Amino acid sequence: MRKRLRPFGGGATGTGIVAGLDLGTAKASCLIARVDAQGTIRVLGSATQATKGLRNAAIVDIDGAGHTVASVVQAAESNARQKIDSVLVNLSAGQVQSERVQAAVSVSDRPIGTAELAQVHAITRSRAPQDGRGLLHLVPLGYAVDGIKGARDPRGLFGATLELETLLITTPEGVLRTLRTAVGRAHLEVDEVVVSAYAAGLAVLHPDERELGVTVVDMGAGSTNVAVFSEGEPVFCDSIPLGGAHITSDIARGLSTPLSYAERLKTLHGSCLPSTSDDRDLIDLQPIGEAEPGESMHAPRALLIRIIRARMEEIFEMVRRSTAATDAGRLAGGAVVLTGGGAQLHGAGELAGQVLDKRVRIGRPGGVAGLGEMSDSPSYATAVGTLLYAQQRQTGGLGSAVFDLGKPSGVMSRLGSLLRIAR
Numbered sequence: 001m002r003k004r005l006r007p008f009g010g011g012a013t014g015t016g017i018v019a020g021l022d023l024g025t026a027k028a029s030c031l032i033a034r035v036d037a038q039g040t041i042r043v044l045g046s047a048t049q050a051t052k053g054l055r056n057a058a059i060v061d062i063d064g065a066g067h068t069v070a071s072v073v074q075a076a077e078s079n080a081r082q083k084i085d086s087v088l089v090n091l092s093a094g095q096v097q098s099e100r101v102q103a104a105v106s107v108s109d110r111p112i113g114t115a116e117l118a119q120v121h122a123i124t125r126s127r128a129p130q131d132g133r134g135l136l137h138l139v140p141l142g143y144a145v146d147g148i149k150g151a152r153d154p155r156g157l158f159g160a161t162l163e164l165e166t167l168l169i170t171t172p173e174g175v176l177r178t179l180r181t182a183v184g185r186a187h188l189e190v191d192e193v194v195v196s197a198y199a200a201g202l203a204v205l206h207p208d209e210r211e212l213g214v215t216v217v218d219m220g221a222g223s224t225n226v227a228v229f230s231e232g233e234p235v236f237c238d239s240i241p242l243g244g245a246h247i248t249s250d251i252a253r254g255l256s257t258p259l260s261y262a263e264r265l266k267t268l269h270g271s272c273l274p275s276t277s278d279d280r281d282l283i284d285l286q287p288i289g290e291a292e293p294g295e296s297m298h299a300p301r302a303l304l305i306r307i308i309r310a311r312m313e314e315i316f317e318m319v320r321r322s323t324a325a326t327d328a329g330r331l332a333g334g335a336v337v338l339t340g341g342g343a344q345l346h347g348a349g350e351l352a353g354q355v356l357d358k359r360v361r362i363g364r365p366g367g368v369a370g371l372g373e374m375s376d377s378p379s380y381a382t383a384v385g386t387l388l389y390a391q392q393r394q395t396g397g398l399g400s401a402v403f404d405l406g407k408p409s410g411v412m413s414r415l416g417s418l419l420r421i422a423r
Contacts, residue, residue, distance in 0.1 A: 017044075019076070020386030021069065021087040021183070022196075025054045025222030025245055026341070028068050029383040030076035032084060033368065041387050043370035045080025047072050056241055057093030057222030059178050066185025073186060086189040088386040089179065090196045091136065093223045096171050096239040100141065101127050104163040112145065112154045116162050124166045134176040136193055137169040139233050169195055169237050191390070196220065197227035198234050199385030202392070204339050204363025204378070205229065213333035216363070217319055217352065218382060219342025221245040224315050228328040236328035240318045244342045247311045254307045255299055261286045271305055272312050272347035278302035312348065316355035339363035341379040 018041075022029045029048045033041045049072045053064025077083055103123040107116055121140070128135045143151045145159035154162060180190050201216040210229040218225040221244045228236040244266075251270075252262035269283050281301040323329040336358045338349055343362050353360040365375060365384035374380040 017082060017084065018387055018390045019073070019084045019087045020199075020383050020390070021073070021089040022380075022383035022386065023054070023065070023069065023089060023179075023182075024051060024092060024220050024341075024382075025057050025243065027051055027221075027379075028072045029380060030072045030087070031383050031387055032076050032080040032082055033370075033387050035391055039391060041368045041391055043368060043372075043374075043387075044082055045076050045078070046374065046383075047075030047079060049075065053182070054222065056245070057220060057239075057243070058175070059182055062178065062182050062185065065182035069183050069188065070186035073188065084188070086191045087183065088192050088194060088390050089183060089190055090199055090382050090386060091171060091175070091179065091193050092196045092220050092225060092382075093175070093239055093241065095175070096136070096169065096195055096225070096237055097133075098167055098169045098234075098237040099129075100165060100167050100235070102163060102165055103127070104161055107145075107159055107162050109158075111156050111158055112162055114155065117155065120162055120164045121166075124164060124168075128168050129170055132173055133170040134173040135168065135170055136176075136195060137167070137198065137234075137237075139167040139169070141165045141167055141233055141235060142231070167233070167235055167237075169198075169234075192393075194386055194389050195225065195227070195237050196382045197225035197237060199389050200225075200339050200363070200381040201227050201229055201234065201337075201385065202388040203365040203367060203381045203385035204337055207232070209335060209337070212335075213331050214335045214337055215319075215323060215332040215356075215358070217316075217336060217338050217340075217343075219243060219315070219338065219340035219348070220382075221341060224319065224340075224342070226319055226322055228323060228332045230331040230333075235331050236323065236326060238322045240315065240322065242311070242315050242318065244345075247308055247342075247345075250307050250311050251304065254303070255285055256288055257286050258288055265304060266308065266345070269301055269304055270308050270345055272309050272345060272351040274302065274305050274309070278305055308345070309351065312345070312351055313355055315342075316352050320356050334358050336360045337363040339378040339381040343378040 017034055019032045027048055028051045031043055031046045033043045035041050052068050053061035059065045103120050105120045142149055142165050143154045144163040145154055145157050146161055183190050197216050197218040200218040210232050213230045216227045223243050224240040226238045227234050248263045248266055252259045278301045282298040283301050285297040285299055336356055338352050338360055349360045349362050364378055365381045367388055368384050
């Protein structure tokens with residue numbers, strides 16, 4: 001029986017162990033870290049393995065996914081010399097939706113206090129969709145007192161009405177239950193589930209970017225996740241069911257080559273941008289079904305580039321339409337940070353800039369000590385972001401409240417504790 005280790009648990013110093021799990025379509029990564037009294041996160045051990053049981057970022061084989069989780073966590077535990085019993089895990093697919101809602105309460109002639117905050121938060125949570133969707137994140141975006149906006153913490157202010165604008169991020173409950181069951185097969189508990197692009201944003205964005213407005217595009221193998229940040233908080237999230245695996249599949253079909261070889265072609269010779277030599281440069285092809293090397297087959301690199309570019313343009317166009325459908329595009333300003341495994345494809349940033357008509361940079365994870373070579377790879381942004389999410393939630397650095405399939409935690413539980421103390 002494993003000894004129970006709660007993140008940041010056990011003492012007034014706030015030190016403790018936290019584990020983040022990025023369960024993606026192509027790979028799973030687990031990071032185990034320690035947080036010291038100053039809030040510094042240091043990775044103790046990590047592991048990355050190929051994933052089984054996922055397709056298009058969704059779990060399709062519960063046993064395969066469970067085996068993947070158990071294997072990658074055990075490898076990380078061995079490297080960290082630390083046992084864990086729970087993880088924070090990302091959600092990359094599952095029809096993620098976000099909605100901004102307003103709530104208001106009347107205030108008496110006394111200063112606004114914790115009771116009023118708890119009341120307006122409870123009203124907001126009651127407005128979450130009830131049609132079989134689970135509430136992932138409840139992010140307070142800002143308070144207003146008698147219509148005057150800008151207060152991050154309105155306690156102590158006077159007014160007749162307290163208003164709260166909140167971002168609700170939801171996904172089908174079945175997706176959450178499946179995810180928790182798969183992790184449970186590895187004899188682990190899920191502390192919290194965090195949307196991939198939200199976590200990635202914490203790892204790759206500068207605080208000024210989150211404040212002024214920016215779009216994070218997290219390109220995984222099975223899906224592409226989008227999050228818009230403004231005034232320090234996420235104001236929009238969406239999931240697009242296309243990613244790097246679809247590009248690989250396009251190459252395999254277009255060049256009649258096995259998927260594994262198509263992935264190799266994408267990695268070694270792929271690009272989103274054409275060059276003048278592409279028609280002259282030939283790439284070797286491996287025909288499907290040939291166990292032994294036969295007569296050499298070749299194709300111009302230009303054909304490979306056209307296949308990749310067509311799918312990447314489609315993905316970025318879907319990102320553009322996604323944010324344009326709400327006022328999130330206005331809040332995002334003119335900056336995009338591209339991260340995830342797909343961001344490593346040559347020319348991805350330049351093509352994204354052309355399609356989205358914004359400034360684009362490639363985001364690499366930071367803010368955590370002991371990352372080593374992971375700090376150079378955008379593909380680890382989500383895993384690192386889960387650690388930062390845990391740290392900031394515990395230290396009050398995030399305004400969000402996360403709910404575990406109906407059980408409140410975070411801001412709401414802290415408000416409840418304050419109310420009990422106040423009594």
